[in-house]
Each structure stands twice: as C-alpha cells, then as structure tokens.
Amino acid sequence: MSHFSPLLWLCAVSAAALNSFTALDPTGAYEQYLDALGENTPAIAAFFDAAESGVFPWTIPGVSEPFPSPVPDLLPQPPEVVDPVIPDEPEEPVSQFTTVDASYFDDALFLGDSHTDGFHDYAGLGNATYFTKNGLTVKDAVEKSFIELDGKKVTLAEALGTRQFGKVYILLGINEIGAYTAADWAAQYKSLLDLVREKQPDAVIFIQSIFHTTQKKSDSSYFKNEVINERNAAIAQLADGKATFYLDLNPLFDDENGALRADYSGDGVHVRAPYYVQWRDHLYQFGVVK
Incomplete structure (x- = not known):
C-alpha cells in the first residue's frame, strides 16, 4: 500500500472538494464553463477556466461588479440667513464758521459778568438778549x-425756560481765578453747559475765552495770565465742534507777551469802551448756521 505525505492528502482532498463544488455549481457562476467541458473532463477544469476570466464562487452570474452608487444631488438648501449689516450713523459733521451780520444775533443770548455787561453797553448789539451781573461766577x-x-x-x-434761543454766548471765569483748581472749576463750567443744553436743546453754544489781564495786573494780583491760560485750555475741551464751540478772544487785545495791552485797559482787567466793537466784529466772523 502506497504512503502519501499529509500535504498530498490535503491537495487531493481540496481538489476533490473543488471538483464537487464546481460540478454542483450552487451559485450558477460556472454554468457556462461546465457546458463548455468535454464529456470526460473533470468539473474542476471549469473552476480554473472561470478563474482565468475573473469569475469566482462568490460572483453572481449576469451581474457586473457593482459600481459605487452615485451620490444623489443634494437638495437645494435655503440661503443662509445673515443679519443685515446696519452701518453706523455718520457722525454729525463739524460745522464750519461763517461770516454773519447783526441780524444773526436777533435770537442770541449773552450770559456773563462785567465783561459781557460792557459788551451790552458798547458793542452796539441791542437786538440780543443779555443775562449779566457784575462779579458773576x-x-x-x-x-x-x-x-x-x-x-x-x-x-x-x-x-432759560421762558423762551428758546438760537445761540448762547457765555463768558465767565475771571471772578473765580483765585479759587478752585482748574479741573474743579471746569467741572462747574460743565454743569453750567449741561443746564443750558437741557433748557436750550437746539441752541448753538459759544464758550468765549476768559480775557487776559495786563502784565502789571497779572504780576501784582491773583488775576494771573498763567492761571487764565490754564482755565481757558480746560474749557476749550468742553467744546465738541458740533453744537458747542470755543472762541479764543485774547488775540484781539493781547500784546506780544500774551497779556492784555495796557493802552487798551484802564483797570488792567477790562477793555476800554471803544474796543468792544472789535469784539463784536470778531464774533461776526464766527457764526454757525445749522
């Protein structure tokens, strides 16, 4: 009796199993290959013929290898809802000064101390309204x-509650030069501006600078021009250039040292009567028309 190695036995068993499987053809994959075999050709030959053509037991007859299913077109999506961008409101443009005449002051109010009282008496603008008091702070x-x-x-x-003004001119500060710090005094000035704005919401407000004193007066009293300059700088910051404006009056009457000209003043603080017209004419150059 012949002796076979285990490998030969395995090959023989496998061949027999393949032959039987191919002959039975449970999936139908080998039908055309079995039909093509000769009468005495073992069925396993159909297995190898099919394998050459890429057909295997798991191949379904008559069905090609599946192609990936196409991805269906996505349904159109509604547009993304985006909140509309609302642009910031443009800032109110800075008003430009314009030249005016006396009629511009028909609806103007002048608020101040003895400086403004002198303006009332000598500037020739009787059509304006004046709220003044000597020594007013x-x-x-x-x-x-x-x-x-x-x-x-x-x-x-x-x-201010009795009527509405188109313009309000303020000149105050000389009477408290010897009191408060510049910051504390400017805070008081802001309270004044807030009051005027509350009562006169549509008025153009003009902050007029505190007048310098003569060099002699500045050197010998608490009316010092250094302090005046400091306070003028503080109130200038309160103007917004839209509805509130700062007007520097000192170049009108200053000498080369930045002090009130001695020949323009009798007491070192106020200008003489003839010079109020220059102040008035200066205001003519700085009207604001809304």
Whole structure:
C-alpha cells in the first residue's frame, strides 16, 4: 500500500472538494464553463477556466461588479440667513464758521459778568438778549437768582425756560481765578453747559475765552495770565465742534507777551469802551448756521 505525505492528502482532498463544488455549481457562476467541458473532463477544469476570466464562487452570474452608487444631488438648501449689516450713523459733521451780520444775533443770548455787561453797553448789539451781573461766577450762574424778569429775580434755569434761543454766548471765569483748581472749576463750567443744553436743546453754544489781564495786573494780583491760560485750555475741551464751540478772544487785545495791552485797559482787567466793537466784529466772523 502506497504512503502519501499529509500535504498530498490535503491537495487531493481540496481538489476533490473543488471538483464537487464546481460540478454542483450552487451559485450558477460556472454554468457556462461546465457546458463548455468535454464529456470526460473533470468539473474542476471549469473552476480554473472561470478563474482565468475573473469569475469566482462568490460572483453572481449576469451581474457586473457593482459600481459605487452615485451620490444623489443634494437638495437645494435655503440661503443662509445673515443679519443685515446696519452701518453706523455718520457722525454729525463739524460745522464750519461763517461770516454773519447783526441780524444773526436777533435770537442770541449773552450770559456773563462785567465783561459781557460792557459788551451790552458798547458793542452796539441791542437786538440780543443779555443775562449779566457784575462779579458773576460760574457757580453762582447755576445756583443763584440773578436775572430780573417781570419785576422779580429768577435763576438761570427759570429764565432759560421762558423762551428758546438760537445761540448762547457765555463768558465767565475771571471772578473765580483765585479759587478752585482748574479741573474743579471746569467741572462747574460743565454743569453750567449741561443746564443750558437741557433748557436750550437746539441752541448753538459759544464758550468765549476768559480775557487776559495786563502784565502789571497779572504780576501784582491773583488775576494771573498763567492761571487764565490754564482755565481757558480746560474749557476749550468742553467744546465738541458740533453744537458747542470755543472762541479764543485774547488775540484781539493781547500784546506780544500774551497779556492784555495796557493802552487798551484802564483797570488792567477790562477793555476800554471803544474796543468792544472789535469784539463784536470778531464774533461776526464766527457764526454757525445749522
């Protein structure tokens, strides 16, 4: 009896199994290859013929290798909802100064101390309204009853509530030069501006600089030009260039050293009567028309 190695036995068993499987053809994959075999050719030959053609037991007859299914077109999506971009409102442009005449002051109010009282007397603008008091300070302008209306003294808030002005010119500060710090005084000035703006929402407000004193007066008293300059710089910062403007009046009457010209003043603080017209004409060059 012949002796076979285990490998030969395995090959023989495998061949027999393949032959039987191919002959039975349970999947139908080998049908055409079995039909083509000769009468005495073992069925396993059909297995190898099919393998050459790329056909295997798991191949389904008559069905090609599946192609990947195409990805269906995505349904159109609604457009992404984006909140509209609302542009910032443009800033109110800075108003430009324009030349005006006396009629511009028909609806103007001048608020101030003895400087403005002199302007009332000598500038020739009788068509304007004046709320003035000698020795008036910023603090008193807000708190005290110093304006006479209908035979009685009223506060600035009360007086401003009686009518609307188109322009308000303010000149205050010389009477408190020896008191407060510049910052504290400027805070009082801002309170005054807030009051005027509350009562006169549509008015153009002009902050006029504190006038310098003569060099002699500056050197010998608390009316020092260095302090005046410091305070003018502080109130200039309160102007926004839109509805509130700062007007520097000192170049009108200053000498080469930045002090009030001695020949323009009798007391070292106020200008003489003939020079108020120059102040008025200066204001003519700085009108603001909304």
